[in-house]
Amino acid sequence: MNEHIRILVVGNGMVGHYFVQELVKRHPDLSAAKLEVTVLGEEPRPAYDRVHLSSFFSGSTAEDLSLVEPGFYDRPGLELRLNARASSIDRIQHTVTLTDGSTLAYDKLVLATGSVPFVPGVAGRDRENCFVYRTIEDLEAMTAAGTKAKSGVVVGGGLLGLECAKALCDMGLETHVVEFAPRLMAVQVDEAGGQVLRSKIESLGVHVHTNRNTTAIVDGATARHRMVFFDETWLETDMIVFSAGIRPRDELARDSGLAIGARGGIAIDDFSRSSDHDIYAIGECASWNGEMFGLVAPGYDMARTACAHLFGETASTFQGADMSTKLKLMGVDVASVGDAHGKTPGCRSFHYLDELRQIYKKIVVSEDNKTLLGAVLIGNADEFGTLQQMALNAMPLPDNPEFLILPASDGKEKPGLGVDALPDSAVLCSCNNVSKGAIGEAVAAGACSIGEIKACTKAGTACGGCVPLVTQVMKAEMRKHGMAVNNHLCEHFPYSRQELYHIVRVEQIRTFDELLAKHGKGLGCDICKPTAASVLASCWNDFILKKDLASLQDSNDYFLGNIQKDGSYSVVPRMPGGEVTPDGLIAIGQIAKKYSLYTKVTGGARVDMFGARVEQLPNIWEELIAAGFESGHAYGKSLRTVKSCVGSTWCRYGVDDSVGLAVQLENRYKGLRAPHKIKFGVSGCTRECAEAQGKDVGIIATENGWNLYVCGNGGMKPRHAELLASDLNKEDLIKMIDRFLMFYIRTADRLQRTSTWRDNLEGGLDYLKDVVIHDSLDLGAELEAQMQHVVDNYQDEWKTAVTDPEVRKRFRSFVNSTVGDNNIVFVSEREQMRPATPEEKRLEKTIPILALVD
Amino acid sequence: MNQLQHTTIPSTTGTWQSVCALDEIWPNTGVCALVNGRQIAIFRMKNDDLYAIDNHDPHSGANVLSRGLIGDLAGEPVVASPIYKHHYQLRTGVCVEDADTALNRYAVELRESTVWVQA
Numbered sequence A: 001m002n003e004h005i006r007i008l009v010v011g012n013g014m015v016g017h018y019f020v021q022e023l024v025k026r027h028p029d030l031s032a033a034k035l036e037v038t039v040l041g042e043e044p045r046p047a048y049d050r051v052h053l054s055s056f057f058s059g060s061t062a063e064d065l066s067l068v069e070p071g072f073y074d075r076p077g078l079e080l081r082l083n084a085r086a087s088s089i090d091r092i093q094h095t096v097t098l099t100d101g102s103t104l105a106y107d108k109l110v111l112a113t114g115s116v117p118f119v120p121g122v123a124g125r126d127r128e129n130c131f132v133y134r135t136i137e138d139l140e141a142m143t144a145a146g147t148k149a150k151s152g153v154v155v156g157g158g159l160l161g162l163e164c165a166k167a168l169c170d171m172g173l174e175t176h177v178v179e180f181a182p183r184l185m186a187v188q189v190d191e192a193g194g195q196v197l198r199s200k201i202e203s204l205g206v207h208v209h210t211n212r213n214t215t216a217i218v219d220g221a222t223a224r225h226r227m228v229f230f231d232e233t234w235l236e237t238d239m240i241v242f243s244a245g246i247r248p249r250d251e252l253a254r255d256s257g258l259a260i261g262a263r264g265g266i267a268i269d270d271f272s273r274s275s276d277h278d279i280y281a282i283g284e285c286a287s288w289n290g291e292m293f294g295l296v297a298p299g300y301d302m303a304r305t306a307c308a309h310l311f312g313e314t315a316s317t318f319q320g321a322d323m324s325t326k327l328k329l330m331g332v333d334v335a336s337v338g339d340a341h342g343k344t345p346g347c348r349s350f351h352y353l354d355e356l357r358q359i360y361k362k363i364v365v366s367e368d369n370k371t372l373l374g375a376v377l378i379g380n381a382d383e384f385g386t387l388q389q390m391a392l393n394a395m396p397l398p399d400n401p402e403f404l405i406l407p408a409s410d411g412k413e414k415p416g417l418g419v420d421a422l423p424d425s426a427v428l429c430s431c432n433n434v435s436k437g438a439i440g441e442a443v444a445a446g447a448c449s450i451g452e453i454k455a456c457t458k459a460g461t462a463c464g465g466c467v468p469l470v471t472q473v474m475k476a477e478m479r480k481h482g483m484a485v486n487n488h489l490c491e492h493f494p495y496s497r498q499e500l501y502h503i504v505r506v507e508q509i510r511t512f513d514e515l516l517a518k519h520g521k522g523l524g525c526d527i528c529k530p531t532a533a534s535v536l537a538s539c540w541n542d543f544i545l546k547k548d549l550a551s552l553q554d555s556n557d558y559f560l561g562n563i564q565k566d567g568s569y570s571v572v573p574r575m576p577g578g579e580v581t582p583d584g585l586i587a588i589g590q591i592a593k594k595y596s597l598y599t600k601v602t603g604g605a606r607v608d609m610f611g612a613r614v615e616q617l618p619n620i621w622e623e624l625i626a627a628g629f630e631s632g633h634a635y636g637k638s639l640r641t642v643k644s645c646v647g648s649t650w651c652r653y654g655v656d657d658s659v660g661l662a663v664q665l666e667n668r669y670k671g672l673r674a675p676h677k678i679k680f681g682v683s684g685c686t687r688e689c690a691e692a693q694g695k696d697v698g699i700i701a702t703e704n705g706w707n708l709y710v711c712g713n714g715g716m717k718p719r720h721a722e723l724l725a726s727d728l729n730k731e732d733l734i735k736m737i738d739r740f741l742m743f744y745i746r747t748a749d750r751l752q753r754t755s756t757w758r759d760n761l762e763g764g765l766d767y768l769k770d771v772v773i774h775d776s777l778d779l780g781a782e783l784e785a786q787m788q789h790v791v792d793n794y795q796d797e798w799k800t801a802v803t804d805p806e807v808r809k810r811f812r813s814f815v816n817s818t819v820g821d822n823n824i825v826f827v828s829e830r831e832q833m834r835p836a837t838p839e840e841k842r843l844e845k846t847i848p849i850l851a852l853v854d
Numbered sequence B: 001m002n003q004l005q006h007t008t009i010p011s012t013t014g015t016w017q018s019v020c021a022l023d024e025i026w027p028n029t030g031v032c033a034l035v036n037g038r039q040i041a042i043f044r045m046k047n048d049d050l051y052a053i054d055n056h057d058p059h060s061g062a063n064v065l066s067r068g069l070i071g072d073l074a075g076e077p078v079v080a081s082p083i084y085k086h087h088y089q090l091r092t093g094v095c096v097e098d099a100d101t102a103l104n105r106y107a108v109e110l111r112e113s114t115v116w117v118q119a
Ligand SMILES: Cc1cc2nc3c(=O)[nH]c(=O)nc-3n(C[C@H](O)[C@H](O)[C@H](O)COP(=O)(O)OP(=O)(O)OC[C@H]3O[C@@H](n4cnc5c(N)ncnc54)[C@H](O)[C@@H]3O)c2cc1C
Pocket: A010, A011, A012, A013, A014, A015, A016, A017, A040, A041, A042, A043, A050, A051, A052, A053, A054, A084, A085, A086, A087, A112, A113, A114, A115, A133, A134, A135, A160, A163, A249, A252, A282, A283, A284, A285, A293, A294, A295, A296, A297, A299, A463
């Protein structure tokens, strides 16, 4: 009787959710399309990003990992049931029974049940503190146990095992990896590669034990467990994580008599159909041609195919998957492409081994030396994108293929891929199935930075491995459209902002004229002058209204105030941390009253005064300075405010003094000029009342110190800040902030907030951590010293300005008269004044104008 | 290279008035003078060339051009409005982004070390 088509999806993991998204993409109004979709998820929460599960350890929350847009499952025709596990399928009745006994009818059934970690049948494997690594709940349990443990063992030296080992390491545990095979990552990597990987990982302090078959886990003498191996050697440890491979969850299918693949998994055809044509299987639970795919991209592919087939389209089929992988394991690049082991008959291989730098590279080429079949890269995987595309698209090899992996020798260009040679259909981002063609379309539509490409195509937003190649393609496409790909600042300087910064530092340049004479041409303009002014200020922190610097300053810095739409200025005294005494408030009130200024408390937790004419500014500031205030730099591309909550001093939840820290930080970084404005926030506990995670630098007190978050943003494009380091003491915290800010100042583009800078940063958060925390560029001390120079050379700009008669003289409306600008007209509203509208200015005579005091 | 470099082409005529000492205009900046009720922006280039145009920015409705940054676009001296960043050519008064808008130019001269404007 039901004329709707009932689609039942079992499993709300990555692939199951993707399938529903595909449905919704085709029919945003499912109900109108006569579809009734029910989704069963056994886990307590909707689909989340399992690929980035490990980031849970570095501060991502369950919400951060969620793949589900708010409200997605609320649409008509769609129902999501969580904590709901399917227990059997009745294929004759077309029903599915749940563990709670209820029954659901279906017309089409989609199985997306994923897989479970394989736990070897070792005696004692279900002792306490033995874990697997698959769900958020698993990680929560590991975290809890980790705080009480000293050491941890990961059973399994594959991809996941090593990722898990990193997590244990980060928890501060003595970490061991126990592998049954003779080498690490046996599936992806060959013998020699495994060696290099092993020594790299051991040098990071992880103990690697290969050729070890665990036979039993018993009580330990020095730790909770003792793992006994087949040769009767043993290892003691407090916790154990099994990561010895995965097994498809095909039990529903088995019990209902569906065909099962030779090595398990629900057997599917090219349309992702099981042996029962009303039942599809997608993701890790499915077996195609006897093969299972432990990666998300092939699962997405199956989901697209199944969805298309459901609507009668037979053009798209599942054709297996490229299992090439690139990852950074514990800071070590590891990549494998295609036939990494050289199993193709007649193939030949080339190897490169650098024992000093611990780099191993290998390529496998076809018998006729014409095509690339596979590759292994350890220690440095820069060529991954090129090699993967060459193998996938069977592109002709250069004459000397070995040069593909040899380090470039001086003057010789490495044979690149020549992205122009790639077909439009080449998939660059396999996680999100973004082709070269799609990048081209995005560029044609106006995207011209990697950040924009990510936003509109999603390329590079999952694992990030394709970002270098996508960048190359983007640039090539831009060139095709005749767009300038040079990063020159403007017509006067053939350099990017980063390069100019470097020049200024290295050549110790202190004026724009010198910079222009040595490296530019013409007179300069409103792009390069303020940029140079900002760079000079970041480096040397000289008074910005000095005679040779004043002419470079943008509108706001020009008169040390924010220019308003009518040409009047605002006045914003600094209130570090938002703290102000009653006397301070009274003084501000009196000054505002005397000069008839409009006052408002801003989102930056201080008081702004609006409507000052330029000639009034020095007098107003003189009075503010006398009352103990200094410039708030509300006009500068510089540190604005450090917002704070009241913290432990007053708040009953507070665990540390957020106001005290905010005041200290604001006083340290005040006056620091940067590519764009910088905002801080400090919260006294995880309730986060200061909204620190929406700031460029956010700090949250914990029981064990301070957590440092970076690169957040409110505004037009909100971005959650990311955890850079946790549980810092104050001294280390300041060190990290020094390095972070100076690194940003050094490398960002003009007018690039930390959030966009971070989105465009190749290598992402890991790279930033490497630089700031692990000092991978060996820059730490230099960055700190540069910051200290800025701090030591701080001056209150307004104080300098009002005490220098030359400078002070500039603050007037007219060079030859003391009258004010009669175009600045105010009217009264809500008991204060505001700028008159053009209409009101014309009617000037008929409405009351507020008198102005000079 | 350009013969017009030193001459503004005035679009209005009037009486000459002394405005200020050259020293009161810092090199590479502008000031605003009030001359016969008109607000005139006067700019001093690096080489002491002087230009004078209206101070009023028709795109923002504010009297602010004297506070704009000066420089050149393709060799042509310009000022950028501090409000919405329109560029005006100093020699012609024409807006680079909107050629239909042109500001008044005024004759400006250095006599002894004093700046004179005709308006
Ligand atoms: C730590 C980690 C790191 C990874 N890193 C990468 C990587 O870098 N790149 C990559 O490509 N892949 C990676 N993977 C693999 C990737 O996460 C999986 O390929 C992907 O999640 C598979 O999606 P799926 O929907 O098939 O399975 P899952 O995401 O596991 O979803 C299956 C869901 O079905 C539910 N379910 C099962 N049976 C039932 C039932 N009977 N009733 C109701 N619900 C049920 C399960 O609870 C689960 O929520 C990683 C995996 C892990 C664990």
